[in-house]
Every structure is written in C-alpha cells, then in structure tokens.
Amino acid sequence: xxxxxxxxxxxxxxxxxxxxxxxxxxxxxxxxxxxxxxxxxxxxxxxxxxxxxxxxxxxxxxxxxxxxxxxxxxxxxxxxxxxxxxxxxxxxxxxxxxxxxxxxxxxxxxxxxxxxxxxxxxxxxxxxxxxxxxxxxxxxxxxxxxxxxxxxxxxxxxxxxxxxxxxxxxxxxxxxxxxxxxxxxxxxxxxxxxxxxxxxxxxxxxxxxxxxxxxxxxxxxxxxxxxxxxxxxxxxxxxxxxxxxxxxxxxxxxxxxxxxxxxxxxxxxxxxxxxxxxxxxxxxxxxxxxxxxxxxxxxxxxxxxxxxxxxxxxxxxxxxxxxxxxxxxxxxxxxxxxxxxxxxxxxxxxxxxxxxxxxxxxxxxxxxxxxxxxxxxxxxxxxxxxxxxxxxxxxxxxxxxxxxxxxxxxxxxxxxxx
Numbered sequence: 001x002x003x004x005x006x007x008x009x010x011x012x013x014x015x016x017x018x019x020x021x022x023x024x025x026x027x028x029x030x031x032x033x034x035x036x037x038x039x040x041x042x043x044x045x046x047x048x049x050x051x052x053x054x055x056x057x058x059x060x061x062x063x064x065x066x067x068x069x070x071x072x073x074x075x076x077x078x079x080x081x082x083x084x085x086x087x088x089x090x091x092x093x094x095x096x097x098x099x100x101x102x103x104x105x106x107x108x109x110x111x112x113x114x115x116x117x118x119x120x121x122x123x124x125x126x127x128x129x130x131x132x133x134x135x136x137x138x139x140x141x142x143x144x145x146x147x148x149x150x151x152x153x154x155x156x157x158x159x160x161x162x163x164x165x166x167x168x169x170x171x172x173x174x175x176x177x178x179x180x181x182x183x184x185x186x187x188x189x190x191x192x193x194x195x196x197x198x199x200x201x202x203x204x205x206x207x208x209x210x211x212x213x214x215x216x217x218x219x220x221x222x223x224x225x226x227x228x229x230x231x232x233x234x235x236x237x238x239x240x241x242x243x244x245x246x247x248x249x250x251x252x253x254x255x256x257x258x259x260x261x262x263x264x265x266x267x268x269x270x271x272x273x274x275x276x277x278x279x280x281x282x283x284x285x286x287x288x289x290x291x292x293x294x295x296x297x298x299x300x301x302x303x304x305x306x307x308x309x310x311x312x313x314x315x316x317x318x319x320x321x322x323x324x325x326x327x328x329x330x331x332x333x334x335x336x337x338x339x340x341x342x343x344x345x346x347x348x349x350x351x352x353x354x355x356x357x358x359x360x361x362x363x364x365x366x367x368x369x370x371x372x373x374x375x376x377x378x379x380x381x382x383x384x385x386x387x388x389x390x391x392x393x394x395x396x397x398x399x400x401x402x403x404x405x406x407x408x409x410x411x412x413x414x415x416x417x418x
Contacts, residue, residue, distance in 0.1 A: 006044035007077050015078040022072065023115060026085055032069060033090040035062065035097060036113040037082040042151045046079035049271040049412065050159040054106050055080040056411045057166060065096050090116035098124060106162035109155055131155060160223050163271055168216035170408045171260050175208035175253065178401035181332050183379045185340070185360065186386030187397050194383065195351070195392040198250050207243050207252040211260075214239035218261040222268025226280070229287040236261045254295060255309055255398040259320070262313050263405060267412050277413040278316035285313035297346035297395060304354065306344035309395070319343050323403030333375045335403055339396040340364035347394035356391050 019036070026034055039046070039055050052075075059073075059082050067087040074081040086093055097112035108131060114122045128137040131154040132146040140146060179201060182189040188199050217235050221228040236257050243253055266281035288310075301308025312319060319339060327335040339345075341364040348357040363385070367378045386392065406413070 005047070005077065007046055008044075011078055015076060019081065022083055024119065026070070026072070026083055027115065027117060027119060030070060030085045031117055032085050033088065033093050033117060034115045035066070035082075035084040035086055035093055036115065037062070037084065038111040038113075039079050040109050040111040041079060041155060043148055047077060048159075049274060050156070050163055052080055053166075053271055053412060054109065054159055054162055055082075057162075058100065058107075058110050058112075059084075061100055062096070065100075066093075090114050090122055094122045104162060104165075106158045109158060131158070160220075160272075163268065164216050164219040164223060167219040167264055167267060167409070168212050171215040171264060171405055172208050172212050174401050174404035174408060175211070175256060175260075176205060177332070177404050178397055179204035179208065181336070181400075183376060183383050184336065184397070185363075185379055185382040186392040187394070191380070191383070192387075195387050195390050199247075199252060203247050203250065204252050206246050210242050210246040211239055211253060211257065214242070214257065215260060215264055218264035219268040222265035222270075222280075223272045224268075226269055226273070226283075227287070228265055229284045232261055232265050232284065233288050251295075253398075255297065255395060256401055258309055259313065259317070259398055259402050260405065263317065263320075263402060267409055270412055278321070282314050282316045285310055296350040300346040300349040304344070304346075304349050306346060306349065308344075308346050309398070312399070317399075317402060317406075320399045320402035320406060323400055324406040327400075327403050327407050330372070332400070332404075333379065334368070334372065336396065336400050337364045337368050337375065337379075339399050340393055341368055343393075343396050343399060345393045345395040347392055352389060352391045356389060359389070360386065360391060360393060 023034060023036060037055070037059060039051055041051060062068075062082075062084060066084065068084050069087055070085040072083040074083075088096075094114040097114055101107040101110050101112060108129065116122065129135065130137045130140040130146070132150050133140065179188060180190055182191050184194065187194040188196060188201055188204055190201060193200050214235055218232060221232050221235070239257050239261075240254055243257065244251070262281045262284050263277075265284060266277045269275065269280045270277040298308060298310075300306075301311070307315065319342065322342075323335045323339055326338045340360055342361075345357060345360070348360055352359070360382070363382050367375060367382070370378065
C-alpha cells in the first residue's frame with residue numbers, strides 16, 4: 001500500500017499531543033534518555049513508500065549503532081515515528097543522531113530528537129541547511145523564500161536518490177553474501193571454485209562490485225516510469241560488458257544481471273507508485289525481448305522444456321520468494337537446499353542433462369530430510385560429487401542471491417504481496 005493522502009491540521013495537532021504523552025510515559029517508565037525519530041516532510045502529505053523506506057533505513061541504522069532497551073513504532077497518516085529508549089547518555093545519543101543526519105543527503109529529512117531523563121530536548125550543535133538553496137533553513141522557512149512546491153520537489157529528489165543508492169548497496173551485498181556462502185555444491189565459495197576452472201571467489205566479488213552502477217540505474221528506471229523494460233534491457237546489456245571486462249571475459253553474473261534488474265526496477269516502482277512488486281517484475285519480463293537463445297541456460301530451457309530465467313521472472317519469481325521465506329526462517333544453507341531440491345536449474349541441465357539435474361535434486365532432498373547440524377558436512381560431500389561430474393547449479397545461486405535481496409527489502413514489498 002502506498003497512500004499519499006493529505007493530513008489535516010487537526011490530525012497533526014492530535015498526533016503532536018499523542019507523541020508528547022508517549023515520550024513522557026517512556027521517560028517515566030524507564031528513566032533513560034529517549035531518541036524520537038520522525039521525518040521532516042513539508043506539506044500535507046506525510047506518508048509514501050519513499051518516506052517509509054528512508055525512515056525504516058534510519059531506524060535500522062540506529063539499531064545497529066545503539067543499545068536499545070525498548071522500541072515503539074508508529075505508522076500513522078501523519079508519518080512514521082519511532083521512540084527508542086537507549087542505554088547511553090543523552091549527549092552520546094545526540095552525537096550518534098547528528099552523525100546519522102549528516103551521513104547522507106537524505107539525513108536532511110530525518111528529525112532525530114534526543115530527550116534527556118529530565119524531559120529536556122537537546123539542541124542541535126549546528127543549524128539545519130535549506131533543502132532548496134543550501135543556506136540556513138531557519139531564515140528561509142520563516143520568510144517562505146522558496147515556496148512549498150520547491151521544497152517538496154527537493155525532498156522528493158533526496159528520497160529518490162537515497163532509494164536508488166540504497167537498493168544498489170543491498171543488491172551488491174546480496175551477491176557478495178551468496179558468493180561467500182560456504183559450502184555450496186559445484187559453485188564458487190570460500191572453499192574452492194566448484195566445477196569451474198575459470199572462476200574464483202575474488203572474481204565473483206569483483207564482478208558484484210562492478211555491477212553497482214547498473215543496479216542503481218535499474219532502481220532509478222523503476223522510480224521514473226512503469227514501462228521501463230526497453231531502457232532497462234539496454235542498461236543490462238551494457239552491464240554485462242562491464243562484468244566481462246572485470247572478469248576477463250568470464251560470465252559470473254549474467255543471470256543475476258537479468259533477475260536483479262527486473263527486481264530492482266519493480267521495487268523502485270513499488271516505492272514510487274505502490275502495487276505488487278512481483279506483478280511489476282513479471283510485466284517487465286513479459287515486455288522484454290526473450291534472452292533464452294543467448295546463453296547455455298537459455299538453450300537448455302528450450303531443449304528440455306523448462307521455464308528458465310525468463311519463465312521464473314514472468315511467474316513473479318516464485319522460487320526466489322520461497323528462498324526468501326526459508327532464508328528468514330532457517331538460514332541460507334536450508335534456503336539453498338530448498339532451491340536445489342525444487343528448481344529446474346538450466347545450468348545443471350546444460351552441464352549434466354536430466355541425469356545431472358535429478359542427481360543434485362535427489363541429493364538435496366535427502367540432505368533436507370536429515371538434521372540441520374549435518375547440512376555443512378553433507379553439502380561438502382555433494383560439492384565433491386558435483387565437481388567430479390562437472391555440475392554447477394548456477395541458476396539456484398542466482399535465485400538464492402535474489403532471495404537475499406528480497407529478504408533485505410521486505411519493508412518495500414511485503415505489505416502488498418503478503
């Protein structure tokens with residue numbers, strides 16, 4: 001849901017009163033400093049997907065930095081809010097809050113108030129700057145120097161820039177986490193290069209990093225327009241060339257370029273306009289030029305009559321979503337095994353035919369039926385068997401990385417897609 005409905009002055013006043021009461025109750029109950037997180041959004045529209053995303057990322061950053069004793073979250077028409085009771089002095093808390101406000105341009109939209117145990121709000125050491133001109137915010141606000149529309153447009157630009165940048169970071173981190181996950185049968189990991197004589201972990205890490213500008217562009221395209229498949233496909237082809245330059249001509253992430261491009265554009269669209277991110281990704285895939293004939297996996301999909309990468313995308317990424325669910329509940333190795341046990345991996349079909357696919361599938365199902373404590377050792381055994389047979393489930397690796405990206409972006413898509 002992506003409501004962008006104006007709030008009334010009475011709603012703002014009522015919420016201000018409720019916020020003050022909540023602050024006083026938390027101070028009374030815990031007798032510890034309090035950090036209150038809101039978004040500084042001009043105008044009557046205080047809620048949107050972009051606003052919530054920036055807010056959620058701010059709260060997550062604070063969780064990683066602070067010793068939080070108690071947390072209260074509000075998601076109201078007047079905007080998202082958080083109340084964090086923290087085990088630090090008020091002065092320490094204020095420094096962390098100001099550092100976060102100054103860390104990125106979007107921090108200009110964060111309103112992080114620190115209240116000490118006596119109920120006093122700590123002042124900011126330096127004044128805020130104007131969103132439009134960069135001068136002191138106070139004089140511009142008092143004189144209404146720029147007008148509401150100019151301020152709103154400046155805030156929207158900050159939110160969109162932050163979203164694209166952050167989504168690109170999350171995409172790269174997901175590729176790196178997948179590459180570094182160990183052990184993975186037949187795949188490059190921290191133990192070995194699997195069934196690949198021309199790849200290693202450093203190459204995958206280099207490849208993931210070089211794709212960051214493409215990931216950012218994919219998110220930007222989704223933020224800009226819904227019918228973005230043509231420019232997205234062009235950006236993807238350019239990204240493949242960047243990848244090949246970084247790897248000396250080795251195809252490390254071509255499948256991820258396709259899947260991540262669709263997902264990031266769909267997530268950007270969901271942030272901007274609401275709607276089902278997976279339906280948006282499926283629509284983009286359907287509108288695109290079929291990539292199947294250009295890869296070994298694509299040819300295997302046609303030969304064996306399986307959906308392949310495009311079929312997965314046009315179905316709304318069901319296996320990536322399943323991997324995300326298992327990942328959250330049980331961790332990355334069970335998520336990988338669930339993919340190996342259920343996906344018609346076209347890379348396995350290309351390398352080992354149906355016999356190779358069935359071998360890996362049956363082994364994964366047998367491992368899943370046993371105790372989780374035995375998964376690492378059993379996967380190492382399967383890794384050796386896959387190397388002996390020249391089998392590499394690269395499609396499952398791409399889907400696991402996509403599941404990791406979906407896990408990191410739940411705040412965007414989960415309310416719409418369930």
